[in-house]
Amino acid sequence: MSLSPENPGTAQIAKPDLNRRTVLKRASALGLLAVPAVGLLEACATSGGSTPSDQSTGGAKSSDNPLGVDPAAGVEVVIFAGGYGDAYATKYHVPLYQKAFPKAKVTESSTQDIQGTLQPRFSGGNPPDVVDNSGTKFMDFGALIQDNQLQDLTDLLNAPSVDDASKTVKDTLVDGTVEVGTYSGKPYVMNYVFTVYGIWYNAKLFQTKGWTVPTTWADFKTLLDKIHAAGITPYGYAGANASYYQYYVLMTSAAKIGGADILKNIDNLEDGAWMDPAVKQSAAAWAEIGAKYSDKAFLGLKHTDVQLKQDQDQVAFYPSGNWLENEQKDSTPPTFNYAMMPVPSVTTSDKLDASSVMAVAGEPFIVAAKGKNPKGGMEYLRRMLSKEGAKDFTTATGSLTSVAHASDGMSLSPGLTSSSDALSKAKSAFYFRFDGWYKDLDTECRAATNELFYQGGTADHFCQRMQAKADAIKKDKSITKFTR
Incomplete structure (x- = not known):
């Protein structure tokens, strides 16, 4: 968000002539698929292994807990401290999870060096549950998948959405979001932010x-x-x-x-x-x-x-x-x-x-298959992918998410309005994945x-x-x- 001349610490409100629905409709019409807008770093040194003995086995499933999360099990989240910061997590997403599971402790931290900070933990069998695997120094997705380190997110995508139980989480996402996080037929990555370059x-x-x-x-x-x-x-x-x-x-x-x-x-x-x-x-x-x-x-x-x-x-x-x-x-x-x-x-x-234009669903979030609480990690993403979680992210960062129509009715900043307008006018959109x-x-x-x-x-x-x-x-x- 740009700064307001009247108050340098607040967001300047724009009056765009388009909204999220217009942008997403255009993106869908283009058949847009997306790709994480990041590079790769060194592979983890581990190979496949057994499930950690201290991993949460979950709890009873219900309409409010469709993934069967242990309501008392903690969740550890690590956020890339880049352009979006981590205030969206500490101020909004962590409280969303704790409101749903008051007995659970959510621990959040951030770093600009995801690979340097977390590769030793993945290698040692003690990874955090949720990672915003982004930035210049982040972990190699292909190596993580090859080493069986990433949680298959199929259960998350097939779970009912927070806002409408008649729709799955997958149903609420922008076209192409799931596909671009899919490797060898399985969805391992949830790309949360919708980006235009x-x-x-x-x-x-x-x-x-x-x-x-x-x-x-x-x-x-x-x-x-x-x-x-x-x-x-x-x-x-x-x-x-x-x-x-x-x-x-x-x-x-x-x-x-x-x-x-x-x-x-x-x-x-x-x-x-x-x-x-x-x-x-x-x-x-x-x-x-x-x-x-x-x-x-x-x-x-x-x-x-x-x-x-x-x-x-x-x-x-x-x-x-x-x-x-x-x-x-x-x-x-x-x-x-x-x-x-x-x-x-x-x-x-x-x-x-x-x-x-090149337009992508980026900012890739992963859940560690060998973390202490992979079900809690997926539930954390489910809360992020609610309309409330998505709107809160846009409020905090001035960026759109991959949740369709989540920012309908919101005023967008000048830069976001400009990039969204470029997408809406684009005669084609494309991506690459290498x-x-x-x-x-x-x-x-x-x-x-x-x-x-x-x-x-x-x-x-x-x-x-x-x-x-x-x-x-x-x-x-x-x-x-x-x-x-």
Whole structure:
């Protein structure tokens, strides 16, 4: 949420001409599926094993307790301390669970290093029950699944929803949410936040300068020249930990140039997928932006450093998802109004319209199969997925959830209104999943993107580097493969 000029600590209320129903209706019409918008880290070292002897066996099932949770068993929750913070958990979601089960103690903590903090606990057989497995340093989903560490969420999805017993939890979710958390036919991940990706800017600055949001690459570069002449760095991202923000944009351009099947082929490790002319053309276009219109010093900066520069109008364009506005709410001045534009068309013959966007259900939550209370972990998610839990999240973070229609009637902040409007106008929406499937491919793409954008890399080398890594993963029989 952006800050109000009258009260810098409160959310500015917008008056959007659309609501959650409009956005979701559009997303459904597009046949939208989504993907966790995160990369991967090292795999857990454990393998399959027996159920811990101290694991809760549950309690009696009832209409209020359809999963059969032990009402006195505690639940431990660990939240990624990123753009959404963890106030939504401490202020809203933990109390929701404790209201339903007053005898249960819910322990919540947060960290920016999920993998470093929790991998030893998963390896040691003492994981927390619920984990927001997000951020730059988070655990490898494929490895967790391969090691039988994740709870199958089928019982959760088939359980009656908190708000309407005639509907299952699955029935209440945005189309594609379940599918994108499904691996080898089983749902292991609940992606809670509905995110639209694009390029962000200060709408007030653009209005003052008389700058028009571009839809073509020629207009984009012309505007970047004007911005540079005004003494502002035209475009940038943080290379130290947010290079995936930029490679999402690069993949978006590739999909627009050559069609969404480009991304599907990459996900499926198809031979030569990274060598597709559309990928190479996108890489070349963005390499030029990095060489001419950015600051190579950003290579060593963290995301909040570059985002603060944008808040201070030192950087005009910044690639991100719509968590950005909330993440920066404490440093956004009254002179700054977040707005998002779709990535401009690279060519005049792009297969997808300039309005097309990448839109995803992200912020992946998991339940530990070997935790002390996996049934309680699933029930915690069921409470989060209630309309009250979803609205509370939107209130706390200024972001939409994957619960359909949960924010109908709510006023949205300027940035969220802008990104939601972009989705509602999009003629197509798309996604990719390789970043959530193959840790090494995600890691390689981050490094290759930094090289391309900030270190003088070429499009040919980018494509060759990525193809080599994809080929190595495809040949490695120890890595579980996924397809779509």
